[in-house]
Amino acid sequence: MSLEQHLKETILDVPDFPIAGIVFKDITPILHDAETLARVIEALAARYEGERISRIVGIESRGFIFGTALALAMKKGVVLVRKPGKLPRATRSVSYALEYGTDTLEIHADALEAGERVLIIDDLLATGGTAAAACELVEGLGAEIAGVAFVVELSFLGGRAKLEGRPIHSLVTF
Ligand code: AMP
Numbered sequence: 001m002s003l004e005q006h007l008k009e010t011i012l013d014v015p016d017f018p019i020a021g022i023v024f025k026d027i028t029p030i031l032h033d034a035e036t037l038a039r040v041i042e043a044l045a046a047r048y049e050g051e052r053i054s055r056i057v058g059i060e061s062r063g064f065i066f067g068t069a070l071a072l073a074m075k076k077g078v079v080l081v082r083k084p085g086k087l088p089r090a091t092r093s094v095s096y097a098l099e100y101g102t103d104t105l106e107i108h109a110d111a112l113e114a115g116e117r118v119l120i121i122d123d124l125l126a127t128g129g130t131a132a133a134a135c136e137l138v139e140g141l142g143a144e145i146a147g148v149a150f151v152v153e154l155s156f157l158g159g160r161a162k163l164e165g166r167p168i169h170s171l172v173t174f
Pocket of ligand 1 (some may be wrong): 022023025026047059060062097100120122123124125126127128129130131164
């Protein structure tokens, strides 16, 4: 079975979570199964093999899981983009609109060097606000974006448009 088809069968829909009207895509069954998790990381690593990428930037919190696994597979370091108040040293922050509510993301001000090329990763692209904020943080430190990767893309929410031409890759689209 193709990875995309397998992921469609593995990811679970949870209606009305965390609030009424949202169908939450639960990716935890991917993590529960060693072979599925390995296939996801191998597919992402294969997609970016040969590209000039210095580090992986993971978005809190499921982006940390996939980002760190991918970083190990690609032998790269990981940079954290976190919810406010979690990073202990000087930060840069960006506020953005979520599918449900608003939020802020932060990065350590010295986490990236100007001119380095990074891959940003999160579990899921919905409206694109989260990933767009992460892109702003990365570019604000002078780094370039080699790609923005997701396991899942909810294409009907149009998040790609918010990422304005930055190269996007997702393993499964709903
Ligand atoms: P957005 O900023 O709208 O693209 O939202 C993306 C972030 O919110 C990701 O970190 C996702 O983990 C989470 N998220 C948003 N909508 C959903 C959904 N329907 N199912 C699961 N996670 C979601």
